Amino acid sequence: MSIKVYLVDDHRLFLSGVKAELAEEFRIVGTAYDVDSAIEEIRGYRPEVVLVDVHMPDGGGIAVVEGVIKTNPDVKFLALSVSDRAEDVIAMIRAGARGYVTKTIDPDDLSTAIHRVHAGDAVFSPRLAGFVLDAFAGAIPSDDDPELDQLTTREKDVLRLIARGFAYKQVARKLNISIKTVETHVSSVLRKLQLSNRHELARWASKRRIV
Amino acid sequence: MIAGVAGGLADTLGVRDGYVRAAFVTLLTVWGLGGVLYLLLWIATFDKVEDREAQAVDTGRAVGLGIAFVSVLFLMGALDMWPNGVLVLTAGALSFGTAAITDPSSPGPFAALLDPSAQRVSKVRLILGVLLLVGGIVMFATVVGQVFEFGIVFLAVFLTGLGIFVAFGPWVRRLLTDLSAERSERIRQEERAEVAAHLHDSVLQTLALIQRSDDPHRMAMLARHQESELRDWLYGTVPLDGVDLMSTALKRAASRVEEDFQIPVDLVTVGDHPVEERTRALLAAATEAMVNAAKHSGADRMSLFFEVEDDSLGVYVTDQGRGFDPGAIPKDRKGISQSIRSRMAKIGGTVDIESEPGEGTEVMLRLKL
Numbered sequence: 001m002s003i004k005v006y007l008v009d010d011h012r013l014f015l016s017g018v019k020a021e022l023a024e025e026f027r028i029v030g031t032a033y034d035v036d037s038a039i040e041e042i043r044g045y046r047p048e049v050v051l052v053d054v055h056m057p058d059g060g061g062i063a064v065v066e067g068v069i070k071t072n073p074d075v076k077f078l079a080l081s082v083s084d085r086a087e088d089v090i091a092m093i094r095a096g097a098r099g100y101v102t103k104t105i106d107p108d109d110l111s112t113a114i115h116r117v118h119a120g121d122a123v124f125s126p127r128l129a130g131f132v133l134d135a136f137a138g139a140i141p142s143d144d145d146p147e148l149d150q151l152t153t154r155e156k157d158v159l160r161l162i163a164r165g166f167a168y169k170q171v172a173r174k175l176n177i178s179i180k181t182v183e184t185h186v187s188s189v190l191r192k193l194q195l196s197n198r199h200e201l202a203r204w205a206s207k208r209r210i211v
Numbered sequence: 212m213i214a215g216v217a218g219g220l221a222d223t224l225g226v227r228d229g230y231v232r233a234a235f236v237t238l239l240t241v242w243g244l245g246g247v248l249y250l251l252l253w254i255a256t257f258d259k260v261e262d263r264e265a266q267a268v269d270t271g272r273a274v275g276l277g278i279a280f281v282s283v284l285f286l287m288g289a290l291d292m293w294p295n296g297v298l299v300l301t302a303g304a305l306s307f308g309t310a311a312i313t314d315p316s317s318p319g320p321f322a323a324l325l326d327p328s329a330q331r332v333s334k335v336r337l338i339l340g341v342l343l344l345v346g347g348i349v350m351f352a353t354v355v356g357q358v359f360e361f362g363i364v365f366l367a368v369f370l371t372g373l374g375i376f377v378a379f380g381p382w383v384r385r386l387l388t389d390l391s392a393e394r395s396e397r398i399r400q401e402e403r404a405e406v407a408a409h410l411h412d413s414v415l416q417t418l419a420l421i422q423r424s425d426d427p428h429r430m431a432m433l434a435r436h437q438e439s440e441l442r443d444w445l446y447g448t449v450p451l452d453g454v455d456l457m458s459t460a461l462k463r464a465a466s467r468v469e470e471d472f473q474i475p476v477d478l479v480t481v482g483d484h485p486v487e488e489r490t491r492a493l494l495a496a497a498t499e500a501m502v503n504a505a506k507h508s509g510a511d512r513m514s515l516f517f518e519v520e521d522d523s524l525g526v527y528v529t530d531q532g533r534g535f536d537p538g539a540i541p542k543d544r545k546g547i548s549q550s551i552r553s554r555m556a557k558i559g560g561t562v563d564i565e566s567e568p569g570e571g572t573e574v575m576l577r578l579k580l
Contacts, residue, residue: 134481163479
């Protein structure tokens with residue numbers, strides 16, 4: 001049974017392109033051009049993975065993620081955006097998206113990313129990996145949960161390799177670990193990114209514009 | 212203005228609300244009659260829906276009503292019902308004069324007098340208004356000057372100034388609002404022209420090029436180049452104070468390689484550092500590594516990663532191309548890797564090259580700060 005995917009993008013041309021690319025491998029259960037109908041339809045159609053654009057009128061991708069995740073916490077979101085602005089990317093992840101890729105991603109990588117998100121893992125583009133390294137760099141742990149505020153050396157190694165353009169498979173080989181372990185590290189970084197209440201994270205993201 | 216009584220009455224009678232207000236003000240000086248009338252009318256119309264059709268302003272009727280009002284006023288005067296004749300006349304002259312001068316159907320005092328195409332009625336109205344105002348001021352000055360033994364000349368000058376202000380103030384204000392509206396419209400147009408010019412020089416040109424190109428790879432490169440250029444323009448990544456940063460310098464170098472060799476370079480930077488003498492050599496070495504990858508790897512894209520660690524800078528150029536055996540460097544690659552090595556050696560940095568046939572290549576440049 002192929003994975004049920006739902007697409008949200010206010011850019012119709014891009015949406016129909018992605019739909020055509022994914023239609024063979026996945027079951028596209030629906031598409032939406034705006035936030036409100038996306039939230040309503042996702043609640044009704046129960047897709048497994050939602051590809052959501054970051055920049056849309058009426059609150060954008062963040063509004064979609066927040067609107068759905070309250071009632072349907074098992075729906076998994078993958079942010080797909082033309083925006084490389086750190087504040088957008090970090091905000092999407094913190095709202096609950098399990099990954100972020102840019103719209104220039106090639107179709108094979110996009111389908112791998114959907115499978116990975118569906119399996120409960122996280123998907124980091126090289127740029128997102130760079131943002132996370134930057135955001136956690138020189139972090140001073142806060143008192144409540146120091147573990148959430150810092151990356152382990154191994155996590156940093158994994159992120160660095162992703163930022164350098166290596167696929168998970170290559171990262172695993174370079175570090176002599178299994179792909180599953182790489183996925184575990186990335187998921188753990190995602191959890192820290194979502195749960196860390198380091199206020200510097202938000203400040204950092206808004207300070208940093210784009211690369 | 213207070214309860215809309217004057218406005219409503221003006222609509223019903225078919226005269227300008229300014230004159231109705233002037234009438235109320237004048238009657239106010241007759242034992243406060245204006246205030247009482249105002250309150251009575253307010254209470255009478257309290258619950259009524261106020262969307263009666265406004266009657267068209269009719270000059271003839273307005274003049275008739277004016278004459279009727281003045282007659283009634285003088286009748287009251289003759290019957291000795293005025294508390295103070297000068298007060299009533301002064302208030303009447305001043306309030307009606309003001310109403311006439313600020314009549315919204317006038318094109319403004321100067322225009323009414325000087326513009327030959329201005330309606331005769333507005334000229335008459337203006338002259339009458341000015342006469343009433345001047346008369347009112349003179350009366351007021353005489354009375355008040357007598358009462359307070361004020362310097363009469365001083366008072367007259369002051370009141371004339373006030374009169375001029377009242378007469379021309381609204382017109383000057385209207386002129387100023389028009390000017391500032393015009394100014395902001397002009398600024399908006401200039402901004403739009405600037406945006407249009409920029410989009411024309413960049414995005415439209417690129418779109419035209421893409422339409423004329425039949426090579427998908429070239430189309431993609433054009434789109435990519437345009438995207439990064441537009442991004443820079445939209446979000447303005449140019450550093451302030453003229454300080455050049457590694458992130459922007461690397462971005463420039465990457466775009467050059469993208470343009471020259473038609474291969475996408477994915478740049479990720481973590482942290483930043485100013486460009487100075489040593490880091491300039493690091494930049495040059497990184498550019499050579501990129502050129503190398505573009506020429507020889509056969510890969511369809513490459514990655515450029517820059518990182519500031521505690522006390523060192525690292526630049527990584529990675530491709531997923533054909534790779535090579537570093538132990539047996541082909542002749543054409545030797546020169547370039549030699550030059551990268553010597554550049555890095557001069558600034559006290561290190562070079563590591565990792566590659567295997569079929570497994571891509573990574574050039575790692577590190578510099579201790």
